[in-house]
Every structure is written in C-alpha cells, then in structure tokens.
Amino acid sequence: MAHKMAHKMDRLLFGDNQFFGINHMSEEKARAGAMRFQKTQAIVDVLDVALAEGVRTFMCTTHDRILEIVEIMKANPAKYADFIFYPGMPYAHKYANAVTEDGYLGTLKRFLPQEGLFDAAVRGGMSIANKDVEGLITLLVDAEMKMFEGVNAPVVFLQNVVVDLLLGLKFKDAFRIFADHVRKRYNAEPGFITMNLPLLLRALEAQGVENPIVCANMNKIGFRMSGGWDAYVAAIDAYPCRVIAMSIYASGAIPPAEAIAWVAEQPQIESMVFGASSRGNIRNTVELVKAADARRAIAA
Amino acid sequence: MVRVGVVGMGKMGLSHLAVINAHAGVEVAGICDSAKYVLDVLGKYTGLATFTDYEVMLKSVELDAVLIATPSAMHGPMVRAALDRGLHVFCEKPFCLDPDEGAALADLAKSKGLICQVGYHNRFIGAFREVKRLVDTGAIGRVTHVLAEAYGAVVTKPKGSSWRTQRAQGGGCLYDYAAHPINLVTWLFGAPATVAGAALVPVFSAETDDQVYGTLRYDGGLTAQVSVDWTDTSVRKMTTRLTLWGTAGRLYADRQEIQLFLRDDVGALPDGYTAGWNTRYTTELSDPVDFYLRGEEYSAQIDGWIAAIGGGALENDFASAVETDRTLAMFIDNDGAVEANFRAPAPAAAKTGMIGKLMGRR
Structure with missing residues (x-):
C-alpha cells in the first residue's frame, strides 16, 4: 500500500496531563491542577500561550472535555489554522468503570455509535457474532475520533494502558488493525504509547506495522523504562521506528535543564512531549530545547 | 518455568x-x-x-x-x-x-x-514499603495513632444487581476498598484487639455499604481511624493514604510520595532524613519492573509470588490475609444495625x- 508522505512531527509536543488532575509525583499537585483547569477556557488560555511560543501540537486523551476545546478552536479557524491535535485513545477510565458495571458486551453497546448507522450495525453485529475484533476495534476508534471531526489530527495514538494490556496478553492482530484503520479512514499515522517499548517494537514488527510512531518514557534516570535504557536503545536500533520521548523530567525528579540537555542529545529521539501550565515554564522549555539542539548541531 | x-x-x-x-x-x-x-x-x-x-x-x-x-x-x-x-x-x-x-x-x-x-x-508500592521500613525501625518513635483512608468514584449512583453490589457475595466498600488501607494497618501492627464505632453506610447501594468508618484499638494504646468512601467523585482514581503520628514524628504516605516530619530532640534520625520535613517521591522509592501495566505494584506482586515459589521471601501470605479478613469481620460485627440489612439468608453456593x-x- 502506498502511504502518503510521512508526517513531519514537531520537535516539541504539548501534553495534557496537567489539565486533568494527573500528576505522577503528588496527589496535592494533581488536585491543584484540577482546580485551576476546571473551566475549559483556562486550558485554552494555556494552549494559546503555547501556540504563541511556537508549540502547536497538542497530544491529548479523548477525555470528554477535549471536545469543548475542539469546539472553541473550530469557532476560531483563523487563529488555530496551524494547531495540530494528536489524539490518544481510549480515555481508559470511562471504559474500565463501564466494564465493572455492565460487563464487556454491555460496555461495547454503550460506546459503539448509537446513530443506527448501517455500517456500524453491520461491523458491530458481524464482529460480535464472529468473535472477530476487527469490526469492534474500528468502531471504537470511530466513536473516539468523532470529537476531532474538522480539525487537523495527523497522528492518532493508542494509549498505554490498552497497548500494554494487549502486549502482556500477546494479543494478535489488534495493533495492525488499529494502524490500518487509522491510515485508511483518517489518512493519519498510527502511534502507540507504551511503558514497555522493547516488547512493543517486537510486537509491531511481528504484526507488520512498519516504521511506527511510538511514545515512551525516555529520561536520564530510566524512570518507568521497563527493561532499562540499554534495552530501549537496542530495540530502537533493531526495529526502525519514530520515537517521542515522554516523562522526560521523570515526574519532576530531574531538573528541566539537565533533563532536556540529556534528551536532546539522544539521536534516537525525534520529538518530546512535555506538560506545563505557565508561560514561564513553556518558554523556558522551548528555549532549553532550542539551545540543546543548537549545541548538538554544532557538535555534529 | x-x-x-x-x-x-x-x-x-x-x-x-x-x-x-x-x-x-x-x-x-x-x-x-x-x-x-x-x-x-x-x-x-x-x-x-x-x-x-x-x-x-x-x-x-x-x-x-x-x-x-x-x-x-x-x-x-x-x-x-x-x-x-x-x-x-x-x-x-x-x-x-x-x-x-x-x-x-x-x-x-x-x-x-x-x-x-x-x-x-499496596504492600508493593514503594512509598508504603518505605513506611513499613520507617515504622519497623522506630523512625517516628512509638506510633500512637494512624489514619487509614481510601477514596474513589466507584459507586456514584444506584446500580443493577451483581456480585459486586451484594455484601453476601463479597461486594461493597468494606470488602473491595476498605480492605486495602486496613491491610496496610495490619501489615504494620497486626490485627487489632477490637473494632469500635464501626459504621458501614450505604449511600447508593441497596445490598451493601458504600462508606466505611471505624476505629481499630490495639493493646498498648495504639488506635487507628479508618475512613473510606467509594462514592467520592472528586478523585480521579482510587486514592489510598496513611498518616501516622508517633512520639518522634509524623509520617504521611500515598502511592506517589511520603512526607515525614521528624522531631529534632529525640535521638538518632533515620539515614537519609533530616529533622523537620522530608519528602520522597515515587521516582526514588519505586524499583523498576520488567513489565509495566497500570503501576509497578501489580507486576511487583506477581514477580514476588513467582520468586517465592522459587524459594524467595513471601509477602501477603494467606495467614496475613486472614488477619485482614478477621478485621473486616470485626467491622461487620460491630456494626449491628446495618449488618441485619445485608446479611443475606442464602449462602453463596445456593x-x-x-x-x-x-x-x-x-
């Protein structure tokens, strides 16, 4: 299959944990974040600051509130013409809670498109009857992608809880089904977030997903890099892929300048994702990355 | 293998x-x-x-x-x-x-x-392991009181019937949620002598409890307050916390961090800690695992079990789980009024x- 030209990722991507009460270091900080970003406009204000500083790619979950952000941006097309979403799906909490309440089939019914689309009915119905996950996976992707209609979403990620669950189960075909569907239906690149990069890269190759975009913890202290730094580098060398580093500060354990200087020097890393809530921190991060990349360019 | x-x-x-x-x-x-x-x-x-x-x-x-x-x-x-x-x-x-x-x-x-x-x-979470080490080595002196908490948004409206909604089948906040912080307390101090003031409160559930409150009393004077609520929609996911007061300091822990306050006038301080406030985060308290899903602790407990089968030390053995079960039963016994509502006549097998x-x- 002929793919479109590979999407060029920005060096620096903006994450969304800070907006939704997620902080891997402190529950108090997480709560403070949830309070500060209770109103969606507060999130958009920070995204505006990021955009002004040249950070225009927003890597976000399919949290319900993202839809509100999308709506605000669609209402201001000129202002957000260059803005890019990298959706990451699913927002696992809503499914986990539903499974406990309704069981697996009940959950599927709840989240599959409800509009009575003939296509959805056929895909869903056939899938359930044949115990064939292709129709289910593609329907769930479509349900999650609905909120991104009309905005630029050139890379679509599968979130780490699902990726890593499938990896542990050694579940066949699912990554390929996701990748093919994202390419065909959304003309986008598939991405995979993981806490187990070496395992993931082997599984993606086994399923025939070529040169995948992957996002994993990459930080100087090796925090949540399952198997360790050497195993990560060896896997990246062995299996061609495009790497986005996340958790570059290791939840705040590494000072920003030191963290970024180190990440920027790693030739395996194409992009990095970071979260920040203030203009000062966003600008500081942008400047640190520019300076580190400049040093690397001179050294080369 | x-x-x-x-x-x-x-x-x-x-x-x-x-x-x-x-x-x-x-x-x-x-x-x-x-x-x-x-x-x-x-x-x-x-x-x-x-x-x-x-x-x-x-x-x-x-x-x-x-x-x-x-x-x-x-x-x-x-x-x-x-x-x-x-x-x-x-x-x-x-x-x-x-x-x-x-x-x-x-x-x-x-x-x-x-x-x-x-x-x-929870016994495989780095922060709680550090709590265990600090308490066992006497870092905060003689522990006089514990606050053991857990909050989450599990039951936020009435639900259809399943095993999870029935006390007799093991459903409810006591068995499913409160068991975790109570197990941490029994890890540190064993089973209590008595449970007093137990309140197993239904909020949305018809056949089991949604909130668990009560006091564990130990011989020697230690008390532990349990406060657990799984109808709390303000938290994103289950939040389990311990706070311990001792004659030489105060220690707080959740899965992300510990905050330890140490008095400066009661003798030797634990290695790596200073008098006054100390904070340590999960990044330094967690040991890496070979495979990660949802948290290091889930892999660490399985790794621990497999290693124990191979001859290593065992954590959370059946006998220690029975201590927790006995403590849960003490809550039910102490909470007579609610018990009458939920102890279903038919045993599980029926x-x-x-x-x-x-x-x-x-």
Whole structure:
C-alpha cells in the first residue's frame, strides 16, 4: 500500500496531563491542577500561550472535555489554522468503570455509535457474532475520533494502558488493525504509547506495522523504562521506528535543564512531549530545547 | 518455568493475566471463565488454552500454580481445590469472606508447603514499603495513632444487581476498598484487639455499604481511624493514604510520595532524613519492573509470588490475609444495625445456578 508522505512531527509536543488532575509525583499537585483547569477556557488560555511560543501540537486523551476545546478552536479557524491535535485513545477510565458495571458486551453497546448507522450495525453485529475484533476495534476508534471531526489530527495514538494490556496478553492482530484503520479512514499515522517499548517494537514488527510512531518514557534516570535504557536503545536500533520521548523530567525528579540537555542529545529521539501550565515554564522549555539542539548541531 | 492457570477474566483477572503472561519465568497453561464469549475471543487472539470449568482445567492441564480472580465468595472452594492438588495459589483480595475458612486454608497451605499469596498490591508500592521500613525501625518513635483512608468514584449512583453490589457475595466498600488501607494497618501492627464505632453506610447501594468508618484499638494504646468512601467523585482514581503520628514524628504516605516530619530532640534520625520535613517521591522509592501495566505494584506482586515459589521471601501470605479478613469481620460485627440489612439468608453456593453471572470474573 502506498502511504502518503510521512508526517513531519514537531520537535516539541504539548501534553495534557496537567489539565486533568494527573500528576505522577503528588496527589496535592494533581488536585491543584484540577482546580485551576476546571473551566475549559483556562486550558485554552494555556494552549494559546503555547501556540504563541511556537508549540502547536497538542497530544491529548479523548477525555470528554477535549471536545469543548475542539469546539472553541473550530469557532476560531483563523487563529488555530496551524494547531495540530494528536489524539490518544481510549480515555481508559470511562471504559474500565463501564466494564465493572455492565460487563464487556454491555460496555461495547454503550460506546459503539448509537446513530443506527448501517455500517456500524453491520461491523458491530458481524464482529460480535464472529468473535472477530476487527469490526469492534474500528468502531471504537470511530466513536473516539468523532470529537476531532474538522480539525487537523495527523497522528492518532493508542494509549498505554490498552497497548500494554494487549502486549502482556500477546494479543494478535489488534495493533495492525488499529494502524490500518487509522491510515485508511483518517489518512493519519498510527502511534502507540507504551511503558514497555522493547516488547512493543517486537510486537509491531511481528504484526507488520512498519516504521511506527511510538511514545515512551525516555529520561536520564530510566524512570518507568521497563527493561532499562540499554534495552530501549537496542530495540530502537533493531526495529526502525519514530520515537517521542515522554516523562522526560521523570515526574519532576530531574531538573528541566539537565533533563532536556540529556534528551536532546539522544539521536534516537525525534520529538518530546512535555506538560506545563505557565508561560514561564513553556518558554523556558522551548528555549532549553532550542539551545540543546543548537549545541548538538554544532557538535555534529 | 512455572506453569500457571488463571481463573476469572474480569477486569482484575485480565490485568493479572497480562502481567503474568509477560513474566519470563511463567507459562500460562490455561485460562478459565464461565463467560464463553470473552473466553473465545481471548482463545482466538492469544492462543491460550481456554476452559469454562475450573475443575476441568485443573484436571486437564499440567499446572504448578493457579491465579484466582473470581468473585470473592468463590475464593474459598477454588483455593481448596487447588491446594488439594498441591498447587501454589495467588488469590485476589479479600481472601475469604469467612475468616475461619481462610484460616483453615492458610493451615492447609502451610502443611503442604505451598506458596500462597493474596493480591494486596499496596504492600508493593514503594512509598508504603518505605513506611513499613520507617515504622519497623522506630523512625517516628512509638506510633500512637494512624489514619487509614481510601477514596474513589466507584459507586456514584444506584446500580443493577451483581456480585459486586451484594455484601453476601463479597461486594461493597468494606470488602473491595476498605480492605486495602486496613491491610496496610495490619501489615504494620497486626490485627487489632477490637473494632469500635464501626459504621458501614450505604449511600447508593441497596445490598451493601458504600462508606466505611471505624476505629481499630490495639493493646498498648495504639488506635487507628479508618475512613473510606467509594462514592467520592472528586478523585480521579482510587486514592489510598496513611498518616501516622508517633512520639518522634509524623509520617504521611500515598502511592506517589511520603512526607515525614521528624522531631529534632529525640535521638538518632533515620539515614537519609533530616529533622523537620522530608519528602520522597515515587521516582526514588519505586524499583523498576520488567513489565509495566497500570503501576509497578501489580507486576511487583506477581514477580514476588513467582520468586517465592522459587524459594524467595513471601509477602501477603494467606495467614496475613486472614488477619485482614478477621478485621473486616470485626467491622461487620460491630456494626449491628446495618449488618441485619445485608446479611443475606442464602449462602453463596445456593446462587451458583446463575453460573454465568457468578462464576466468572472480578
């Protein structure tokens, strides 16, 4: 299959944990974040600051509130013409809670498109009857992608809880089904977030997903890099892929300048994702990355 | 290579299956659930051998061990069947709804030399391990009071009936949620002498409790307040906390961090800590795992069990889980009024006709 030209990722991507009460270091900080970003406009204000500083790619979950952000941006097309979403799906909490309440089939019914689309009915119905996950996976992707209609979403990620669950189960075909569907239906690149990069890269190759975009913890202290730094580098060398580093500060354990200087020097890393809530921190991060990349360019 | 059968393909069972299936020292020899649909999908896409009947799985595949993640009321008979066959057991929490049954199984496991663990994963969280180390070494002196808390948004409206909504089947905030912080307290101090002021409060549930409050009293004066609420929609996911007051300081911990205040006038300070406030984060308190899913602790507890089968030290053995079960039973006994509402007349076995609903998963 002929793919479109590979999407060029920005060096620096903006994450969304800070907006939704997620902080891997402190529950108090997480709560403070949830309070500060209770109103969606507060999130958009920070995204505006990021955009002004040249950070225009927003890597976000399919949290319900993202839809509100999308709506605000669609209402201001000129202002957000260059803005890019990298959706990451699913927002696992809503499914986990539903499974406990309704069981697996009940959950599927709840989240599959409800509009009575003939296509959805056929895909869903056939899938359930044949115990064939292709129709289910593609329907769930479509349900999650609905909120991104009309905005630029050139890379679509599968979130780490699902990726890593499938990896542990050694579940066949699912990554390929996701990748093919994202390419065909959304003309986008598939991405995979993981806490187990070496395992993931082997599984993606086994399923025939070529040169995948992957996002994993990459930080100087090796925090949540399952198997360790050497195993990560060896896997990246062995299996061609495009790497986005996340958790570059290791939840705040590494000072920003030191963290970024180190990440920027790693030739395996194409992009990095970071979260920040203030203009000062966003600008500081942008400047640190520019300076580190400049040093690397001179050294080369 | 340890050959393991996994029974119960609910949320916890699937998560355990992924973790143990990724373990380099384990071969998953069979998976079991009464829900045929889920099982068939898993069989088709993972290639694992599937069984809808636990006994059939035990008879037809060569196993060294089983991992049991079924509804709590089924733990007892399933654990016994495994022990009778000489298999090591990992069982989800709570262990047994009847502490005497649990104690008998703990004795049986011990007499057979089998390595048996219960899934209290908080004991594998770095921050709580550091709490255990600090308390055991006397860092905050004699502990006088503990506040053990857990909050989450599990039951936020009335729900349809399932095993999780019935006290008699092991459903409810006490068995499912409060068991975790209480297990941390019994890890540090053992089972209490008495439980007083227990309040097992239904908020949205009809047949079980949604809030758990009460005081554990120990010989020697230590008290522990338990405050657990799984109707709290302000928290994103389950939040378990311990705060301990001692004669030499105060110690707070959740899964992310510990905050330790130490007096400067009571002798030697623990290594690496100073007088006044100290903070340590999960990044320095967690040991890395080979496979990560949802938190280091889920892999660490399975790694610990497999290592113990190979001769390593065992954490969360059946006997320690029975201490927690006994403490949970003390809450029910102390809370007479609510107990009358929830202690269903029919024992669990009488309901197994609803096999699809009951036999499967947690």
